[in-house]
Amino acid sequence: MSQAVLEPDAAAARNMDLLRFATAGSVDDGKSTLIGRLLYDTKTIFADQLEAVEAASASRGDEYTNLALLTDGLRAEREQGITIDVAYRYFATPKRKFIIADTPGHIQYTRNMVTGASTADLALILVDARKGLVEQSRRHAFLTSLLRVPHLVLCINKMDLVDWDKEVYDRIADEFTSFAAKLDAPDLTIIPISALNGDNIASRSDKSPWYEGPSLLHHLEHVHIASDRNLVDVRFPVQYVIRPQSTTVTDYRGYAGQVASGVLKPGDDVMVLPSGLTSKISSIDTADGPVDEAFPPMSVTVRLTDEIDISRGDMICRPHNAPTPAQDIEAMVCWMDETAPLRVGGKYTIKHTTRTARTVVRGLQYRLDVNTLHRDESAQALGLNEIGRVRLRTTVPLLADEYRRNRTTGGFILIDEATNRTVAAGMIIEAS
Known part of the structure; x- marks a missing residue:
């Protein structure tokens, strides 16, 4: 099979909408099979990849092409039949580009689930139609709401093994809907599927005439994500100051970074934190040249009309709409370190946007x-893998927003100062 999805030109590909989504579910619910099916049905796997999967399936004694092997890339995963790591996969259709985070289902890998879903626009939770909702289903639904993933899709998989019984679908859908009502799940879609056979994946299946909703791929292509991004609060954490050493360019001073939220335009009044100095945007540059506006998640270089002392970790924002410089942080934390627990009095390095500080x-x-x-x-x-609410005190103020308002400026990681390992991911509830 050849690569069928061809991008017409580089500019069109860059301008195409991008959807990041994470898959989750209990062990053996079929997440890897589902992703393999999506890659297969959208013709984004090569002939040699398909041949390798067919050979691996035959060596395992499978009577079918096991598409799960497309994503379970680690040998240990294939031998155990489970997903361990967060596997990222990329594919595209004529309507949208996609990045999939295939996250582990087992309870001991909750931290990997948090990692995969933290940047997702949509979370896709699978349940086995034969088993219904299990503890892991509720756990993953709660984690996606905690991480403020704006769209949630419940895929009731293996419907072929219950003869596409509408009562089974209705029972699971009603149970999950009532549980999701307790959470912050603003957009919920429920789709009956068979990942193994491809029913309701790329197109509607005639095996479920009672289901009137879209296929999974149609929903992924058309779910509206533009309004999910915060375009009101301008937040531009400075990652790098660009001062070319060329003798032909003597007056260029640009501030490079990724737009966290809001819209930046030349001529806009801005303020730089923590100094509080103000200026105007003179131009916005990208790798392809100047642009008239910048919005998340664009990576750009901002130039100002005034020469201001700005360095990595500073933030460009609006004069009357600025984040709170805060040293006292209330946050929800997912602990990720298996060698030592989080304890009161523990000291760590905190990484927040492009700013690094010490915290206790x-x-x-x-x-x-x-x-x-x-x-x-x-x-x-x-x-x-445990989650709790903590109070932190930082050595320097963080330019922070609440996580529910801004996932970028409201999130952080904690790093062990001795080993340099990432030990926790946090979501700011309150900054003062």
Whole structure:
């Protein structure tokens, strides 16, 4: 099979809409098979890849081409039949480009699920039609709401194994809808599928005449994500100051970074934090030349009319719409370190946008049971994969927003100062 999706030209490809989505579900619910089916049905796998999967399927004794092997790239995953790592895959249709994060289903890899879903526009949760909702289904639904993923799709897989029984679909759909009502899940879509056979994946299946909704691929192509991005609060964390050393360019001073939120245009009044100095945008440059406006998630270089002392970690924003410079942070934290737990008094490096500081844990308010949503206020520590609400104190102010308002300026990671390992991911609830 040849690569069928050809991008007409580089400019058109760059301008094409991009959807990031994460898959989640319990072990053996068919996530990897579903992604393999999407890659196969959109003709974005090469002939040699398909041949390798067919050979691997035959060696395993499978009577069919096991499309799950397209994503379970680690040998250990193939041998155990489970997904361990977060596997990223890319494909495109004429309407949209996609980045898939295939996240592990097992409880011990909750941290990987958090990593994969933290940048997703949409979360796709699979359940086995024979088993219905299980603990992991609720866990993943809660994590996607905690991470403020704006769109949620529940795929009821293996419907062929229950003879496409509408009552099975209705029972699972009703149970999940009532659970999602307790969470912050603004957009929920439920689709019955068979990933193995391709039913309701790329096109509607005649095996479910009672289902009147779209196929999965149609929904992914048409789900509206433009309004999910914060285009009101201008946030531009400076990553790098560009001063060309060329003798022919002597007056160029640009500030490079990725637009976190808002829209930037030449002529706009801006303020630089933490200094509080103001200026105007003179131009916005990209790798393809100047542009008239910049919006998330564009990577650009901003030039100002005034020469201001700006360095990495500073932030460009609007004079009357600025983030709160905060040293006291209330946050939800997912602990990712298997060697040592989070404890009150622990000291870490905190990485927030392009700014790095040191921080100390001032308090652990509660540990959250993501299965029952129970808050354990007597908890003294957070172990691997556990989630809790903490109070942090930083050495320098962070230019932070609440996570529910801005996922970029509201998120951070904690790093162990001795080993340089990332030990936690956090979502800011309150900054003061």
